Every structure is written in C-alpha cells, then in structure tokens.
Amino acid sequence: MxxxxxxxxxxxxxxxxxxxxxxxxxxxxxxxxxxxxxxxxxxxxxxxxxxxxxxxxxxxxxxxxxxxxxxxxxxxxxxxxxxxxxxxxxxxxxxxxxxxxxxxxxxxxxxxxxxxxxxxxxxxxxxxxxxxxxxxxxxxxxxxxxxxxxxxxxxxxxxxxxxxxxxxxxxxxxxxxxxxxxxxxxxxxxxxxxxxxxxxxxxxxxxxxxxxxxxxxxxxxxxxxxxxxxxxxxxxxxxxxxxxxxxGEILDPPTLQDRIEAVRKHVIWSCEWKGDRTGILEMRRHYANYFKGVDHFKPFRTKLVQLPEKDDVLGVLDEISEHYLA
Known part of the structure; x- marks a missing residue:
C-alpha cells in the first residue's frame, strides 16, 4: 500500500x-x-x-x-x-x-x-x-x-x-x-x-x-x-x-466497438458538464486519438469534427459501428 x-x-x-x-x-x-x-x-x-x-x-x-x-x-x-x-x-x-x-x-x-x-x-x-x-x-x-x-x-x-x-x-x-x-x-x-x-x-x-x-x-x-x-x-x-x-500477459487491445462506446460516453459526459455546444466543440480534439489506425476513417472524422449537434455526433458513431462492424 x-x-x-x-x-x-x-x-x-x-x-x-x-x-x-x-x-x-x-x-x-x-x-x-x-x-x-x-x-x-x-x-x-x-x-x-x-x-x-x-x-x-x-x-x-x-x-x-x-x-x-x-x-x-x-x-x-x-x-x-x-x-x-x-x-x-x-x-x-x-x-x-x-x-x-x-x-x-x-x-x-x-x-x-x-x-x-x-x-x-x-x-x-x-x-x-x-x-x-x-x-x-x-x-x-x-x-x-x-x-x-x-x-x-x-x-x-x-x-x-x-x-x-x-x-x-x-x-x-x-x-x-x-x-x-x-x-x-x-x-x-x-x-x-x-x-x-x-x-x-x-x-x-x-x-x-x-x-x-x-x-x-x-x-x-x-x-x-x-x-x-x-x-x-x-x-x-x-x-x-x-x-x-x-x-505478465498483454491484454487484447480495445475493439473498435470498445472505442466507439468510450467516445459515446465521453461525448455525453462532456455535454453534461460543459453544455452541448462547448462539449461538442471540445470533443473535436479527441476523435483522431480514439480512432487512430482505423482504415479509411477520414470521411467519418471529417463528419465528427464538423457537426455542431450532440445527437448528430452520436448518430455518426452509430454509422461507424454499422460500417465497420455490420
């Protein structure tokens, strides 16, 4: 201790x-x-x-x-x-x-x-x-x-x-x-x-x-x-x-679904604390890090950093899940 x-x-x-x-x-x-x-x-x-x-x-x-x-x-x-x-x-x-x-x-x-x-x-x-x-x-x-x-x-x-x-x-x-x-x-x-x-x-x-x-x-x-x-x-x-x-064992890395769910929580909690407008604006700096290494992700990242509304951002996260995990 x-x-x-x-x-x-x-x-x-x-x-x-x-x-x-x-x-x-x-x-x-x-x-x-x-x-x-x-x-x-x-x-x-x-x-x-x-x-x-x-x-x-x-x-x-x-x-x-x-x-x-x-x-x-x-x-x-x-x-x-x-x-x-x-x-x-x-x-x-x-x-x-x-x-x-x-x-x-x-x-x-x-x-x-x-x-x-x-x-x-x-x-x-x-x-x-x-x-x-x-x-x-x-x-x-x-x-x-x-x-x-x-x-x-x-x-x-x-x-x-x-x-x-x-x-x-x-x-x-x-x-x-x-x-x-x-x-x-x-x-x-x-x-x-x-x-x-x-x-x-x-x-x-x-x-x-x-x-x-x-x-x-x-x-x-x-x-x-x-x-x-x-x-x-x-x-x-x-x-x-x-x-x-x-x-002494390496855990499997987070799955794409794990990343999506973490971003979803982060978005919701950020908006609850800062208000929707500021919460969404300040989340934009995080998306590239959460989705680093995901193939052909740029179109989704562009959407995430441009959308001003929380519900639209959460909708894009659903799109990402459907696109990569369906």
Whole structure:
C-alpha cells in the first residue's frame, strides 16, 4: 500500500497526469473506469482563481466517483498561492498539488511552473505557503531541473519534503528539453534511493506501454507511475498496465466497438458538464486519438469534427459501428 497523507492507494498506483485541455471531469471519469488510481485536475492559475476567472473556477469541479482526486495549482507569488490553496481546499479535494513542471512559455515567463526550477528558495517558499494554508495533503509535480547544467531534483526533493509535502511526482526531463528526447529516470531512482526521503516518489515520462511500466517499476524502484500522453484517446491503458504487472500477459487491445462506446460516453459526459455546444466543440480534439489506425476513417472524422449537434455526433458513431462492424 502507498500512502499520501491519509490517502491509501494500492501497491504501485497509476496516476493520471494533469494535462491542460485533456484532464477534465469527463476524461477523468473514463480513466477512473479503466483503472486510474489517482487523478488530478487540469492545472489552475492561482491568480485566475483569486480574480474569480470563470475557466479557472470551472476546473475546480470534482465528483465523488473519481476520488481520490487532487486539484493542481500553479503560480509564482506566495500570497496568491496561499489564497488559492484555501479556495481549492473549500471544494474538498483529496489533495492539493503544485505544478513546478509545466514547461510552456506563457507559464514559465510568469515565473511559474517549470520557471520556478531556477530558484529553489522560491520553490520552497511557495510550497511552504501552500502547506500552511490547508490541512489537506500537499504534493508536487516537477522536473529534473531547468537544464542539464542545473539538475537540482535531489536538493528539491529533500527541501520540499522538509516543508511538508506528502508525495513528489518527477518528470524525467529538464525544462529545456520540453517533451523532446528520452526521459531520464536515473535521477528519479536516485531520489527514491535517498535514505532521507520517506514520501512516495512517482515517476513520469515516456510510459507508453505496459511492458515499460513494469520495467521502470523494477529498474527504478518508484512507488508508482504517472501516465500522461499515452492515455489520450486510450483510457484502457491503465487497465492494460495493471493486468500486465499482475500477470505478465498483454491484454487484447480495445475493439473498435470498445472505442466507439468510450467516445459515446465521453461525448455525453462532456455535454453534461460543459453544455452541448462547448462539449461538442471540445470533443473535436479527441476523435483522431480514439480512432487512430482505423482504415479509411477520414470521411467519418471529417463528419465528427464538423457537426455542431450532440445527437448528430452520436448518430455518426452509430454509422461507424454499422460500417465497420455490420
């Protein structure tokens, strides 16, 4: 069993990474159905929360069926991070997570996300401000360092643990790498092997097959893995990893009917949460991933991304089923 504060997770838990424009409640619901053990909201700007930005407040929506679930915040100001932690705690997630890993320019340029990797003292102050502002467990997601010349994850892990975080997720790249090259898990293993470290350490980066998940579990000794991009259009991935870790057997891939039914659920849940118009618009980014590799699918994909009405989209899913499975 792995514990984050008072949250009990199974041995070698699988975490769904917080992904902007992906990890919303409908997608999290699917991933939970297929085996994700702990999930996080899309990351939320502390300043956006404080000024009551509608998009930021909407990201606070969590539901009992997805527990345990964490809400992730980012920012570069102590007072704003403390205030936003209090706002987050009021909606009663199971934990609060701090993003010190997002590498995108618009976040880093504000001195937030991975931008904080250049100032470990500030990182510690921001984390301590959050820990002081809530009784909920506070966790952190970060990267190895700013670049290869400033890998500071060893110091970061110790100092953040010392100010009270209850778990640490580490992406095996620097900010300079963005998402390029191969993730380096050796520093993650070194953090886990540090006798001073007693909180759970989760590894993130390039987990794209059940075999790799088990290999990295055994090679690097992490307490669990966080899955990001490999889950997009593939919520079954969590079930596949669990089955392989338990049995050493590869599950059959989802059938086309499995994919259609998952998309149907995703569409319906997205419209229930966001309203039909926004739900349909925001589903358009997902279809290519769900139906990747299906022969001669382009005409159906074109329909899916052009239709504005939920019932019409659901009708196309019926057409796909009839065309390929009749």
């Amino acid at each position: 792995v514990k984050i504060g008072n949250i009990e997770l199974p041995d070698f838990p699988l975490l769904l990474a917080p992904m902007e424009d992906v990890s919303d409640p409908p997608f999290r619901r699917l991933c939970k159905e297929y085996g994700a053990d702990l999930m996080y909201s899309e990351f939320i700007s502390s300043e956006g929360l404080i000024r009551d930005a509608i998009k930021s407040k909407m990201k606070l929506d969590i539901f009992d069926y997805e527990r345990p679930v964490g809400i992730q915040i980012f920012g570069g100001d102590e007072e704003a991070m403390a205030m936003s932690t209090e706002i987050v705690a009021a909606v009663k997630p199971d934990l609060v997570d701090i993003n010190f890993g997002c590498p995108v320019k618009k976040v880093v340029s504000k001195g937030a996300g991975a931008g904080v990797l250049k100032d470990v003292d500030l990182m510690v102050k921001l984390t301590e401000a959050c820990v002081r502002s809530t009784d909920l467990p506070v966790t952190v997601k970060t990267r190895l360092g700013w670049d290869n010349d400033s890998i500071n994850i060893y110091e970061v892990a110790e100092r953040l643990q010392d100010v009270g975080i209850k778990a640490l997720s580490i992406h095996g790249r620097t900010r300079a790498q963005m998402y390029k090259g191969e993730a380096d898990w050796a520093p993650i293993a070194k953090v886990k092997d540090n006798p001073r470290i007693h909180i759970p350490i989760f590894g993130n980066g390039d987990i794209d097959s059940p075999q790799k998940a088990l290999e990295y579990k055994n090679r690097y000794g992490v307490d669990g893995v966080m899955v990001g991009r490999a889950s997009i259009g593939n919520p079954w991935f969590f079930r596949e990893i669990k089955h392989f870790v338990k049995t």
